[in-house]
Amino acid sequence: xxxxxxxxxxxVRTKRSLSTKLTxxxxxxxxxxxxxxxxxxxxxxxxxxxxxxxxxxxxEKFVGLQxxxxxxxxxxxxxxxxxxxxxxxxxxxxxxxxxxxxxAVWLQKDSKINAMVQRLMFFPHLCSMLAISTVFSWLxxxxxxxxxxxxxxxxxxxxxxxxxxTAMMSIxxxxxxxxxxxxxxxxxxxLKSIPTEIYEAAALDNTPPVRKFFRITIPLLSPQLFFMLIxxxxxxxxxxxxxxxxxxxxxxxxxxxxxxxxxxxxxxNLKYGVAAAAGVVLLIFLAIxxxxxxxxxxxxxxxx
Amino acid sequence: xxxxxxKNIGKTFGQTTVLExxxxxxxxxxxxxxxxxxxxxxxxxxxxxxxxxxxxxxELYIDGEEVSDLEPGKRGIAMVxxxxxxxxxxxxxxxxxxxxxNNKVPKAERERLIAEVAESVGLTEYLKRKPNQxxxxxxxxxxxxxxxxxxxKVFLMDEPLSNLDAKLRVQMRSELIELHKKLKTTFVxxxxxxxxxxxxxxxxxxxxxxxxxxxxxxxxxxxxxxxxFTAQFIGTPPMNILKMSNGCYLGYRPEKVVLTAEExxxxxxxxxxxxxxxxxxxxxxxxxxxxYEGEKEEANTFMVKSVEDTFGExxxxxxxxxxxxxxxxxxxxxxxxxxxxxxxxxxxxxCLKGE
Numbered sequence: 001x002x003x004x005x006x007x008x009x010x011x012v013r014t015k016r017s018l019s020t021k022l023t024x025x026x027x028x029x030x031x032x033x034x035x036x037x038x039x040x041x042x043x044x045x046x047x048x049x050x051x052x053x054x055x056x057x058x059x060e061k062f063v064g065l066q067x068x069x070x071x072x073x074x075x076x077x078x079x080x081x082x083x084x085x086x087x088x089x090x091x092x093x094x095x096x097x098x099x100x101x102x103x104a105v106w107l108q109k110d111s112k113i114n115a116m117v118q119r120l121m122f123f124p125h126l127c128s129m130l131a132i133s134t135v136f137s138w139l140x141x142x143x144x145x146x147x148x149x150x151x152x153x154x155x156x157x158x159x160x161x162x163x164x165x166t167a168m169m170s171i172x173x174x175x176x177x178x179x180x181x182x183x184x185x186x187x188x189x190x191l192k193s194i195p196t197e198i199y200e201a202a203a204l205d206n207t208p209p210v211r212k213f214f215r216i217t218i219p220l221l222s223p224q225l226f227f228m229l230i231x232x233x234x235x236x237x238x239x240x241x242x243x244x245x246x247x248x249x250x251x252x253x254x255x256x257x258x259x260x261x262x263x264x265x266x267x268x269n270l271k272y273g274v275a276a277a278a279g280v281v282l283l284i285f286l287a288i289x290x291x292x293x294x295x296x297x298x299x300x301x302x303x304x
Numbered sequence: 305x306x307x308x309x310x311k312n313i314g315k316t317f318g319q320t321t322v323l324e325x326x327x328x329x330x331x332x333x334x335x336x337x338x339x340x341x342x343x344x345x346x347x348x349x350x351x352x353x354x355x356x357x358x359x360x361x362x363e364l365y366i367d368g369e370e371v372s373d374l375e376p377g378k379r380g381i382a383m384v385x386x387x388x389x390x391x392x393x394x395x396x397x398x399x400x401x402x403x404x405x406n407n408k409v410p411k412a413e414r415e416r417l418i419a420e421v422a423e424s425v426g427l428t429e430y431l432k433r434k435p436n437q438x439x440x441x442x443x444x445x446x447x448x449x450x451x452x453x454x455x456x457k458v459f460l461m462d463e464p465l466s467n468l469d470a471k472l473r474v475q476m477r478s479e480l481i482e483l484h485k486k487l488k489t490t491f492v493x494x495x496x497x498x499x500x501x502x503x504x505x506x507x508x509x510x511x512x513x514x515x516x517x518x519x520x521x522x523x524x525x526x527x528x529x530x531x532x533f534t535a536q537f538i539g540t541p542p543m544n545i546l547k548m549s550n551g552c553y554l555g556y557r558p559e560k561v562v563l564t565a566e567e568x569x570x571x572x573x574x575x576x577x578x579x580x581x582x583x584x585x586x587x588x589x590x591x592x593x594x595x596y597e598g599e600k601e602e603a604n605t606f607m608v609k610s611v612e613d614t615f616g617e618x619x620x621x622x623x624x625x626x627x628x629x630x631x632x633x634x635x636x637x638x639x640x641x642x643x644x645x646x647x648x649x650x651x652x653x654x655c656l657k658g659e
Binding site for chain 2: 195198202205207211219220222
């Protein structure tokens with residue numbers, strides 16, 4: 001019986017004219033074309049290019065896996081870039097989530113000041129990274145505001161972006177500062193959507209505040225926290241602007257990250273093949289990360 | 305064990321006063337139902353008792369001990385919420401266990417209590433499930449189990465059945481009555497549904513605009529209402545009320561009316577010729593809407609409930625009510641009883657004969 005029911009619409013479908021079948025594709029064609037030209041083609045071309053040697057002018061020369069050999073065995077700077085990217089990503093994810101959570105909890109109470117703070121905190125999200133980087137390059141100057149504040153408290157000044165030990169930390173500070181308000185707002189809105197009865201039930205269950213936070217608030221925020229975790233990780237892996245403006249990968253190689261490495265190899269060293277190979281590695285990393293996240297963490301996340 | 309005493313309780317939200325100078329005693333082991341229209345303060349009162357919306361003034365005693373300033377979790381109470389408020393991230397077992405863990409109950413004892421409670425509400429095979437895998441009725445049971453496992457002195461319930469479908473509601477209603485019999489603890493149950501109140505309560509506490517209108521058993525509140533509000537709130541359809549020539553009010557219940565074709569078929573103090581406007585045949589009974597003869601079209605209509613289905617629409621019949629089924633209320637809408645105000649009562653009866 002059920003099979004027949006399923007069959008029926010199929011028959012109707014085959015009778016439909018070709019134009020009816022093509023209509024939906026025609027409607028989505030502009031999007032599909034854009035996607036093919038600007039996403040799929042460059043990706044395929046990048047993968048192809050990673051097996052060639054090319055400086056932009058001469059003939060492309062097939063070299064097999066030599067570019068990858070160059071990345072992983074012949075030079076250390078790719079490994080450093082990889083390491084730096086990892087340090088940057090982990091730090092940004094950790095501190096951004098931590099501060100966003102702290103601010104969201106802090107701003108939970110409805111008051112005029114909190115409403116104002118919320119708006120102010122969102123502001124950095126609207127500014128371009130370029131502008132923010134420029135401002136921070138002044139703030140973090142050795143004669144800048146940050147050091148002035150430090151010296152006011154009789155603390156020794158830092159060399160911030162000019163010291164290989166503090167440069168990465170400085171870049172992380174800027175990223176956290178920029179993203180904090182936006183992520184705090186997301187968390188704030190989901191904090192407010194938690195039914196008050198749940199907290200009242202917890203109060204009746206004699207729940208201590210810390211336990212309430214870790215056993216009820218955090219689990220109920222987990223869908224948003226998970227979403228943010230993916231988003232921040234993926235965007236941190238692709239960090240470029242602030243590095244380009246502030247440190248250009250330096251001092252030394254202390255702030256070279258994956259995308260900056262690709263940029264440098266393509267634009268300055270004119271080794272397109274190596275840059276493409278690095279791009280492929282980045283692509284694989286991001287793909288693996290996404291799959292891992294969705295497979296593993298999704299199971300632990302509570303969705304209402 | 306679980307007597308609740310409220311003295312001079314007041315509760316304000318900003319500028320709005322919801323409760324003022326409220327006194328109430330709920331006896332130990334009683335099934336008390338707080339009933340009233342939405343916004344009457346019944347839930348506010350429950351939350352005052354629970355401590356999740358503490359009173360702004362007054363004193364609250366549970367079991368003879370003042371708890372006005374105690375945290376909700378330390379008052380020896382448990383509450384079942386309208387939307388259950390079970391922790392969505394925990395399993396059924398986790399939900400039941402959470403309060404016990406907070407109260408540092410040892411593991412072996414916890415396991416024993418959970419098994420016992422789960423058995424009694426029929427959740428044993430669902431202990432490992434998450435709330436989103438449960439039906440509405442099962443979630444209700446989780447909320448109930450979570451409350452029961454704490455062995456509280458007082459159970460507070462805020463419209464716990466309103467999210468269930470009609471059939472399940474009736475079933476849960478009798479289960480709650482049984483539960484109360486078994487546990488013998490004090491229940492305070494909030495509802496806006498007077499049928500629920502009538503069927504479950506030992507004592508009904510009827511509220512209106514933050515004021516207790518009457519606190520009495522279902523029989524008393526139905527047969528002997530204190531005022532017009534109570535008389536009209538309890539009973540379906542509500543009591544018929546009409547103003548008399550001396551400014552007082554006369555009331556009679558739709559189900560106490562006898563309709564007759566001829567004037568002198570039955571003995572009755574109150575007789576009126578009426579016209580039947582509509583008739584609703586409900587099976588076991590028939591509901592008539594009638595208008596007094598000689599009144600204009602837009603005049604008040606009255607309801608009559610009859611077990612017999614003898615008359616049809618537009619028929620002209622006699623409406624008869626015996627004296628013991630007539631209620632009189634003064635100008636302030638308060639009841640005039642023969643026992644405590646014989647003079648006014650007699651005056652009303654006299655006035656009635658003149659009409």
